[in-house]
Amino acid sequence: MLFREIIGNQKLKDKLMELARSGRISHTQLFLGAEGSGNLALALAFAQYVNCHNPDLNDSCGSCNSCVKFSKLVHPDLHFTYPTISPIRLSKELLEDWRAAFLENPYLSDFDWLKRLNGEGNKQGNMTADECRDIINGLGLKSYEAKFKVHIIWMPEYLSKEGNILLKLLEEPPENTLILLVGNNTEKILPTILSRAQLVKVPRVSDAELAHAISMRHQCDDQKAQDVARLSDGNYNMALTLLALEKDGYFDLFSRWMRACYSQKISDIQPVVDEISGSGREFVKNFLHYSSQMIRSAFIYRFAKQELLRVNQTELGFLVKFSPFMHDENLPQILQGLDDSVFHAERNVSLKIMFLNLSLYIGRQLKVQKKQVS
Numbered sequence: 409m410l411f412r413e414i415i416g417n418q419k420l421k422d423k424l425m426e427l428a429r430s431g432r433i434s435h436t437q438l439f440l441g442a443e444g445s446g447n448l449a450l451a452l453a454f455a456q457y458v459n460c461h462n463p464d465l466n467d468s469c470g471s472c473n474s475c476v477k478f479s480k481l482v483h484p485d486l487h488f489t490y491p492t493i494s495p496i497r498l499s500k501e502l503l504e505d506w507r508a509a510f511l512e513n514p515y516l517s518d519f520d521w522l523k524r525l526n527g528e529g530n531k532q533g534n535m536t537a538d539e540c541r542d543i544i545n546g547l548g549l550k551s552y553e554a555k556f557k558v559h560i561i562w563m564p565e566y567l568s569k570e571g572n573i574l575l576k577l578l579e580e581p582p583e584n585t586l587i588l589l590v591g592n593n594t595e596k597i598l599p600t601i602l603s604r605a606q607l608v609k610v611p612r613v614s615d616a617e618l619a620h621a622i623s624m625r626h627q628c629d630d631q632k633a634q635d636v637a638r639l640s641d642g643n644y645n646m647a648l649t650l651l652a653l654e655k656d657g658y659f660d661l662f663s664r665w666m667r668a669c670y671s672q673k674i675s676d677i678q679p680v681v682d683e684i685s686g687s688g689r690e691f692v693k694n695f696l697h698y699s700s701q702m703i704r705s706a707f708i709y710r711f712a713k714q715e716l717l718r719v720n721q722t723e724l725g726f727l728v729k730f731s732p733f734m735h736d737e738n739l740p741q742i743l744q745g746l747d748d749s750v751f752h753a754e755r756n757v758s759l760k761i762m763f764l765n766l767s768l769y770i771g772r773q774l775k776v777q778k779k780q781v782s
């Protein structure tokens with residue numbers, strides 16, 4: 409992975425390269441960034457850069473022996489840990505799959521990865537105690553050829569208390585070893601692990617940079633690229649999904665869903681719920697994100713500056729009519745309801761029942777009157 413293949417965040421890239429050149433490299437680091445920020449790609453570009461034989465000020469050379477192996481993820485001193493599903497206990501059993509998934513989309517989410525492993529199933533991802541011991545054993549061996557042996561632990565959020573097996577290693581990795589943790593959410597990472605890693609904060613990709621990347625990589629016109637970038641909120645992975653699914657489909661469904669919720673009639677709600685929940689978990693998750701974005705936009709339209717809006721013209725037309733129903737007495741409740749549903753959608757719940765309950769809940773919230781300020 410070359411730094412220039414990653415969207416935006418030039419300041420951070422420069423800082424990482426400067427650190428690498430100075431030799432002041434922290435041996436255990438956490439690349440922390442939201443989904444779609446490119447944190448995994450950046451960790452990998454960093455690992456490639458510190459091992460490149462001819463790096464310059466702007467990037468790895470991309471052509472030395474080490475770079476070639478890093479670019480295909482086949483370097484013998486590059487190791488990965490990622491969530492697996494039972495009965496698989498060790499990440500290395502899935503290495504071929506992992507390489508293919510990353511090379512296809514370096515911005516993939518844990519949800520995408522587990523879906524790939526699960527097929528139609530819905531098993532939870534985890535990182536096993538055996539995996540932790542395997543990391544320790546692997547890093548105890550001498551490196552083959554690299555200056556720095558690298559182990560990337562992607563989504564340490566999946567380490568339960570077994571993760572504590574790793575503490576000593578994280579605190580004092582063997583010589584010339586880099587352990588790069590790559591995660592989204594510090595609240596879900598063991599505090600004992602957090603406290604042992606140097607934090608590298610990966611900011612969200614700016615709208616302008618995301619729009620530019622979308623128009624260059626996906627040959628779409630500037631207006632569409634800007635629309636998709638605004639909706640994706642710095643998440644390139646989301647942008648890919650939106651481009652693939654054509655977000656007009658979301659808008660139409662969302663506007664019908666809100667009307668059905670407001671009616672509070674089961675006969676109106678049921679067909680929309682069937683349509684949404686029949687579209688699969690990934691669609692549902694993205695649709696819920698889209699819905700949160702629209703609910704926020706309605707609130708912004710009513711109470712804040714319109715230049716903050718992340719919508720296109722069709723959506724704006726809807727918001728004009730919908731925004732009077734949004735205010736501070738129901739906004740947090742509805743957003744929480746949508747957020748909780750994302751959490752449940754990723755697990756083994758019935759989507760139909762979940763959406764039915766959510767629809768009735770949102771319907772009640774939409775009827776809540778704003779308190780009059782006297």
Ligand SMILES: [Zn+2]
Pocket residue numbers: 459460461462463468469470471472473474475476
């Ligand atoms: Zn190189």
